[in-house]
């Protein structure tokens with residue numbers, strides 16, 4: 001009788017392990033990361049597809065005209081999306097999100113501005129989660145922590161300025177014009193996939209006091225020459241940095257990345273390696289996967 005109980009217990013343990021891949025093979029599950037241009041990423045783990053700041057239409061939104069996603073371009077590159085995370089609400093980060101979410105039934109996690117734009121665009125309320133920083137979500141294949149951040153300083157006509165932080169407090173009856181894509185809150189996402197920790201930065205700045213205890217294996221950082229990077233690198237100590245938001249997001253994929261943009265990424269790479277030459281730096285290519293090996 002005792003022996004039978006032992007066997008049953010063993011069977012129960014094995015089947016539990018099978019249902020919890022992280023418990024049995026934590027850190028070994030393959031993760032495929034594809035750069036979608038700008039701060040956009042597709043991360044696949046198991047059957048789950050996660051998008052972050054996906055922007056495939058790649059054109060400037062006109063302030064006074066109704067925004068139109070290039071649906072064909074989106075569908076050429078996206079075939080599934082379970083979750084979509086939005087770092088902030090400017091058009092080059094979220095303008096394609098409502099279309100993708102409606103098409104694939106994706107859950108959207110973003111600022112209240114992002115959520116109100118999605119509601120206005122007809123995304124169902126049940127798909128939406130509004131964040132304010134400090135949240136922690138545990139999903140089947142991963143967990144994620146939301147960290148409050150701030151927008152990178154912009155350079156407009158040779159003048160630096162911090163964009164005004166505006167929020168949209170409620171949905172409206174539409175249409176959604178380019179000027180609806182105000183900044184909203186800016187957030188970092190700190191993902192955990194088994195043993196692998198990945199930090200996504202939407203725009204090149206931080207609130208440094210929020211970075212304590214954040215030690216990513218991989219940091220996806222937004223190129224911005226106006227930020228003093230050693231301040232954050234000292235705290236984050238990433239093993240690998242992937243540089244994004246260095247391309248020319250206003251032009252279609254077919255035009256590639258101009259040389260001047262590549263030089264910006266290379267300059268940023270030098271800032272990182274002169275801080276710590278042990279940090280591996282990856283400059284990704286449009287619509288290509290990156291290897292973390």
Ligand SMILES: [Zn+2]
Pocket residue numbers: 088090151203
């Ligand atoms: Zn922005």
